[in-house]
Each structure stands twice: as C-alpha cells, then as structure tokens.
Amino acid sequence: MAVQISPSILAADFARLADEAAAVPNADWLHVDVMDYHFVPNLTLGLPVVEALRKATDTPLDCHLMIADPDRWAPQYAEAGAGSVTIHAEAAKAPIRTLREIRSLGARAGLALNPATPVEPYEDLLGEVDMLLLMTVEPGFGGQKFLDVVLPKVRRARELIGRHGGRVWLQVDGGVDTGTIERCAEAGADVFVAGSAVYGASDPVAAIDELRAAANRATS
Template identity: 45%
Template structure:
C-alpha cells in the first residue's frame, strides 16, 4: 500500500495570515499543502495565482500540491514550476490536449496529476495512467470549500485502485472534498492514500490535534 499522506487545503485558511497559517501546518505531521488554483472560468470561484504560491513557498518546506481548476492549464506550467509547486494536477475537462499538458508538467520538473469531477466517467482516465504520478478524485463538485461528501465517488476510487494493481503502476490516489474524521476511513478502504482536508481542519484552533483525528480515524 502506498504511503498515507494528509494534505491540508489552504483554501480554508485565513487569507490575511498565510505565513502564520503555513507555520501552523508545518507544526503538524501533514506531508502536503494542497493549493487550489481557480480562474473564475472553469469554476465560478477565483483564488490564487503563481505569485501567491511563490510567496507561500518562502514560508514552507512541505510538498506544494497544486490543483489547477483553470481553462487551458498548460499555459501556466512554467509559472507554477518557477513558483515552487511540487505537484501540478489538472482536470481532464479543462484542456483538449491533456496528454501534452501532462508531459509538459513532467518536463518542467514537477510531478503530474490528473483529476476528474464527480460527473465525469472514470474511463477517461485509463489512457492517462502511465503518464501520471497522482490521480485526484473529487468527492464534491469543485470550486468552493465546505461542501458535503459525495459517497458515490468512492466507486471511482476503488476502480482506480484495481486498475493500478492490474497495470503494476504506482500513482497516488488522492481524494478532495468533504474529507473529515467520519469519511476518511471509507476513502482509505476504497484505495485512496492522499487525503485533502480543508474546512474540517481549519475550523479547529489546534491544527496539530485536528490532523491527528484524521490519522486516528484511518486506523480505527
């Protein structure tokens, strides 16, 4: 089984205090910082650009897991590589050139990830699996934090895990949306090993303890 990783989502943090919020994450045993990039076109919301990621990079040594919810993400590969992104995950629905975009990400020195929305058939992923380091399954519709978990998406996670084993591949399976101490175990049992959590973590004053509740739930 792949290493289990927790990825606090900075989208749920206090935007006026990114440096201190990153310091709070550094105090936990989380492996990633999940950064949602939204352009107001692919999804209705607008968040951060590469300049903000570059500023955050000065305050954290954790893995920056950048999820781009933007139209034609291949336009931004170099900018996010230079900003310090470690993983760049893009939507199959956002570009007509998904293979080329993934290859461009890897050529820029980042790990490449691919993601699908809850309503997208998982079959679109199968031709891409030998190109990627990570597959993200959205367990809410993307664009806003704090949404309710969609349990039907776990069938996609289980299918992905089956394909990974059958093909002898080693990509991570990440879940994002509504992940908390009540839903994380089902995600793990379906085959996920990277868990993005936003609202659940940042609503707590003690982030260290809140991350530990996820670890505990994984093993209960």
C-alpha cells in the same frame, strides 16, 4: 499505501497564509486551490501567491488548478516551485503534453476528475501521471458535503492503478473529515485533501494526526 494528508489553504485565513502554513508542520503537503472564475464559479489565488508560499514554508505545495486553460498555465506553477501540479481532464486540451511538461520541470504531475467524470476513459493516461485526483464534491467551493456516490469510482480507480503497477497516488478532495476519510481509505485512496477539517479545528496539528490515524485504521 502510505497515508498522506494535504491540508487545503482554501479554508485558511488568506490574510495570514504564511502563519497558516506554519500551523500544520505535520502535513505531508499544502494543498493550493487555484480557481479562475471560468472553469469554476470562484476566484482564489494564482502564481504570485504560490511563489510567496514557496518561500514561506518547507512543506511541498500541492497545486490543484481548477482553471480553464491548464495547458498554458500548469508549467508555470511547476517553475514557481510547486512539488505537485494537478490539471483537470475536463479542461485540458493537450493533457499528455502538459503532464509531461510538468514532470520535465521537476514536479509531480496530477490529473483531476470531477464527480460525474468516469475514470475508465483515462486509464491509458495513468502512465503519464504521478497522482490521480478524484473530486468528492463539485469543484469551486470549500465546506461542501462529501458525495458518497464517488466511492465506487475510487474503488475502480484503485483497481485500474493496480493493473498498471500501482505506483500512482490516488487523491480525494472534498468533504474529507474524520467521518469520511475511513471510507475513502477503505476504497483505495491514499492522499487526502482536508480543508475545514484541519483549518476549522482548534488544533490543526491534532486534526491532521486524527485524520491520519483514521485512514490508517481503515487500511490496517
């Protein structure tokens, strides 16, 4: 598994997003948390900001839609230039159709699960996704403490992915830092969203390098 780091701009300075994107040239992705104040109790940003970011950075955008109607909106994020669009299983009414539409528009399709949502019922959808995202905090706010209770689910997800050929990326999001990333990597995750651990650091580039090294140590 190749370790990938996706810094979350939720922890960045929203008044300087282009500069904040440029501050992490060694990132594999730029994680964009889209919240609508319905699915989660927070409101962040939407399509116009994604379109602007796409023009401002060469780093591919990893859009995580924490919204109430992803079936309607997800394809538009792919059309806006997102490299990856992730919808929540808890919110999607027609996940297979939506995931296939995301893919048809040239983006990677992701499916996200909240901490209390079991992974087993979604095993049959693994053929429809490029990435499975397991939330390691309750969605809606940055800076939360990592939930260790999710680690067994990460291991089960890795087993299920292996059963289906192992091509699906396994992403974790929430409370990821140098103290938790090794446990996540050891459990089977290979894509890591980090907000405060990167944008709260004095040197975001060095912070990404440290996170990547810690994850690689756990899998070497």
